[in-house]
Amino acid sequence: MTNPAFPKSWKNESKPHKFCPGCGQALTLKILGHVIDELDIANKMVYACDIGCSLLTWDMFNVDTIQTHHGRVIPTVSGIKLAKPDAIAMAFLGDGGGYAIGAQHLVNAAMRNDNITVILINNANYAMTGGQYAPTTMIDQITDTTPNGRKAEAFGSPIHGPEMVGQIAAPGAYIARTTSNNYEDCKKKIKKALQNQIDKKGFSFVEILSMCPVNWKTNAQESLDFIDKNMVNIFPLGENKND
């Protein structure tokens, strides 16, 4: 397909984006921008990003934004939504924030069925800190802190976030996994998640597989292959719950 134009909701002053070349998050956020444009929610939305690579988006959008750390972006957004139920409140964070250091926030926001949207990037490592093992690191994947590869005996097996959240979430919640290198699928799922919140149906959560060429030490084709031939086998795309 042709490369769609810059989203209207992107802030021109803060372009180009601050991600490493080839990072999947830039694609993801371009897609998010298109969804914000289509739903026409830029003026009633709060976009909240977390620590790590996600904080590079603190001034990315022409949307009111806040930035926190360690997964606390989820309770921050829950607080905003509690205070202002008509706002569209969205948290954007990484797999460390959502599945490790702030996992309790994801679990409990899902359990309470907070009417917020959480978008989580799964790039199978801690990227901003230089490529350490994450809960999402795959078996035998080499990272700075698993130089011989992740071994299940020592580090367990990769966490499956949407599947976990699906076990907790209430009817009405929307939970999905998609990938940043599939524009149509990614856009459809981000849009459904935000629409779920607009429709007041409850918690929405999308995990997005995302290329990390710098820490994976892969070139462009290898990065795409890493997702298409490797990650999707461990982290299947789909919608886990959509009552």
Place this chain on the structure above:
Amino acid sequence: MQKEFLTGNEAIVKGVLACGGQMLTGYPITPTTEIIHYWAEAQINPPAGGPKLKFLQTEDEMSAGFAMIGGVLAGQKAFSATAGPGNVLMQDAFSMAENLRLPTVAFINQRGGPSTGTVIYSQQELNLTCFGGNGEGLRIVYSASSVQEMYDFAIKAFNTAWKYRFPTFVLSDGYSAKTSIEIETYSPEEKNIEIIPAEAYLLKDETDPSVNLRNCYNLETELNKIIIDSKTAFDAIKPEISESENYKTEDAEIIICAHGIVGAAGRLAVDKLRSEGILAGLFRPITLNPFPTETANQVLTNKKMVLVAESSLGQLERLLKSHIYGLQTKIETLQKPAEGISVEEIVNRVKEVM
């Protein structure tokens, strides 16, 4: 104005309601938990004519702190209440509030430490509340000495927070939180207290240009400027905010320095000592941060001695010393970490060190 028989925790909730507090996010912890109970009840049966009340019992104190920040960003008078290990966890959120100068309000009823400690009483959270977190301690901390002050300072804390835009705390303890006593309750109008309204940081107006708030900076110089600007603003408001109780200090030869409930004992000790012919006075810092530096120096100059009494191992003593540097007045201490201090103990200690 009326008299009511209330516990400290009830008084706090009544004070919050009186000044238009809207939203509590919290996690149960002794000796603060009843604040959450009373708020949950008030949310279901709100006082007539008041705002719609919001409540969230979160998964932990980090979540409670950050959800409070979310409420403040959306323009609510949001607050939390915690103690001990909960205060430790909530420092994460307080640091962020400090960076963005967000008017969060938190009630800290101290319990024993370190770690889980005991669940009822101590004065060991002075350092943590005033200076906790990875920042510079640009926070406003009131220390309440009675159930009455828990009510009074609840109203004051919201006003100070929203007027000056710094995280604000009311420090108390489990004894006061769980003691029932008759206090005077009132509406702010009855005492001509102007209520400072809340204001949204985000989504102020749908037509406004976007507001992008953050805690991350690209350059050290950028962050340095933010901190220096905040410190300058904090120092500028110190004369308006800092306060103390100075009881019979003018002709006193010996000053008892104590805060919170120990300060209340100190006041009674002054009367007892004076009845025995000993010229004692009380200097009770009401704001531990910003500290009433000027008054401390005025009160303590040319005195024979100051006795610093506290239920901790020198947290108040160190604070006082740092603000009276250079003063020649002799300093003595009465330190009982994790234990209460009676009037008689203060009286006896004064006689011992005289």
